[in-house]
Amino acid sequence: MAQGVDLILVLAMLLNFLVLGSSRLRACIRAVAFQGVLLSILPLLLHQGGLAVHMVALSAGMLTLKGFLFPWLLLRTLRDGSMRAEIEPLIGFTASLLVGAIATVAAFLLSSRLPSLPSLTSSLLVPAAMATLLISLVVLVSRTKALTQVLGYLMLENGIFLFGLTLVQSMPLLVELGVLLDLFAGVFIMGIVIYHISREFDHIDTYHLTILKD
Amino acid sequence: MSAIQLLWSLGLVIGGPPLLLGVIHKTKAILTGRIGAPVLQPYYDLWKLLQKGAVYSRTTSWVFRAGPLVSLAAFLTAALFVPLAAPSTLLSFWGDVVLWAYLVGVARFITVLAALDTGSSFEGMGASREVTFASLAEPALLVALAVIAKVTGSVQLSEMFGPVLGSAWRTAGPALALAAASLFLVLLAENARMPVDDPTTHLELTMIHEVMVLDHGGPDFAFILYGSALKLFLFGVLLVRLLMPVHIGVPWMDLSMLITGLLGLAVVIGVVESSMARLRLIRVPQLLVTSGVLAAVGLLLVWR
Numbered sequence: 001m002a003q004g005v006d007l008i009l010v011l012a013m014l015l016n017f018l019v020l021g022s023s024r025l026r027a028c029i030r031a032v033a034f035q036g037v038l039l040s041i042l043p044l045l046l047h048q049g050g051l052a053v054h055m056v057a058l059s060a061g062m063l064t065l066k067g068f069l070f071p072w073l074l075l076r077t078l079r080d081g082s083m084r085a086e087i088e089p090l091i092g093f094t095a096s097l098l099v100g101a102i103a104t105v106a107a108f109l110l111s112s113r114l115p116s117l118p119s120l121t122s123s124l125l126v127p128a129a130m131a132t133l134l135i136s137l138v139v140l141v142s143r144t145k146a147l148t149q150v151l152g153y154l155m156l157e158n159g160i161f162l163f164g165l166t167l168v169q170s171m172p173l174l175v176e177l178g179v180l181l182d183l184f185a186g187v188f189i190m191g192i193v194i195y196h197i198s199r200e201f202d203h204i205d206t207y208h209l210t211i212l213k214d
Numbered sequence: 215m216s217a218i219q220l221l222w223s224l225g226l227v228i229g230g231p232p233l234l235l236g237v238i239h240k241t242k243a244i245l246t247g248r249i250g251a252p253v254l255q256p257y258y259d260l261w262k263l264l265q266k267g268a269v270y271s272r273t274t275s276w277v278f279r280a281g282p283l284v285s286l287a288a289f290l291t292a293a294l295f296v297p298l299a300a301p302s303t304l305l306s307f308w309g310d311v312v313l314w315a316y317l318v319g320v321a322r323f324i325t326v327l328a329a330l331d332t333g334s335s336f337e338g339m340g341a342s343r344e345v346t347f348a349s350l351a352e353p354a355l356l357v358a359l360a361v362i363a364k365v366t367g368s369v370q371l372s373e374m375f376g377p378v379l380g381s382a383w384r385t386a387g388p389a390l391a392l393a394a395a396s397l398f399l400v401l402l403a404e405n406a407r408m409p410v411d412d413p414t415t416h417l418e419l420t421m422i423h424e425v426m427v428l429d430h431g432g433p434d435f436a437f438i439l440y441g442s443a444l445k446l447f448l449f450g451v452l453l454v455r456l457l458m459p460v461h462i463g464v465p466w467m468d469l470s471m472l473i474t475g476l477l478g479l480a481v482v483i484g485v486v487e488s489s490m491a492r493l494r495l496i497r498v499p500q501l502l503v504t505s506g507v508l509a510a511v512g513l514l515l516v517w518r
Contacts, residue, residue: 007388010392010511013511014511017507017508017511093500094503097500097504097507098503098507101511104514112518123518
């Protein structure tokens, strides 16, 4: 059980690096989707003493939204927006990978300073959550395409979800479902907005928005 | 180690390496729908080259002539430290893993020097690329080895890849898997395999390893070809030992398992080579940094 949780968390951390290092937008979307699917298994593994209904509901909601709906929406936007499926980052790929490695090390150092909860099943949970959070912030600031920023938000939510899992016994279902709903609305609107922006301006590079004048 | 075991190990080290290249080439040929050269073709090539004489440019010095000899000697010495048939090796002392890594480094160093000695700008370019990528591959290799050293609690190759490794897989599986992935990427990069370099074509845009040895001919070139096959063999043995940490205890069974693993690895390399395009030169550092990052995350996992 603990081995399985560790394996999932390590895979999730590696997917962070895949998002940082890949220049293909499609691969990034798939990686984030796969991360969501992996994390949706965790509540079932972490919950001790039988399967609670709200845990199953949370897993199922997470799986459908992050594993199927979001990637489908994003891939559709990518296709219909007829944008270039390559990323041009502000920071180079090698440098982003190094920043990601530093972020992961920092996450491990930070989490070793935190007081550990007795209910933690896996000692990797907090570092993995922090690493995902930090790397999602790197993705948010260093990638200029609007679509990659949506991916950054999704990774950020994955990290928050991992943090939430440390309180898995007492986490209210409503809070997590509310976050998922917000995210759903966010991605949905982003999908439509990006589509319209790209039809209107034939690119979705947010870098150009910084030099807007009235 | 008994005498018969010693003979087996030496025979494998001396006779085995070109066979790996042959299997890789055969796999690539089959996957691309060709019949391909015989599996034993690398041996014929070596034999043909050894029959020839060598031509030396008057601008070169003794460094150029020493290059192939020193690099082959370094690889052969490194082979003595690698655990082949049994956990025990031919040569071994505490901390030999560092010497092993740097024997590979010495071979690279002298090859680079020999390339620079020719005075050809083309070979200088190859040397510069080789050193650039090596400076990224070497940390990855050492960190991956450090993961194994940390897990097994030993810095001796024979113990690191010994029976302890089997039980270590149960306690530190993810970290060892990361180290293995990192080692595989380093193996591809260091041995001029496909995503990094393609030794079968001569395209100056991307060639790295073979550009440095263009001026070598005859027996010298045979030594270089054999040395690079031996290098692939050594990295392969470490990877196979890491991935199949099973020790039956009967020497010939362990040895045949190792040989099976090596042939399997050669097939895997062949499949990777035929399914992947060669990376743009500018993307190669990214691959090597990825390999280093994988190993570093593995080290983090065991060092907490």
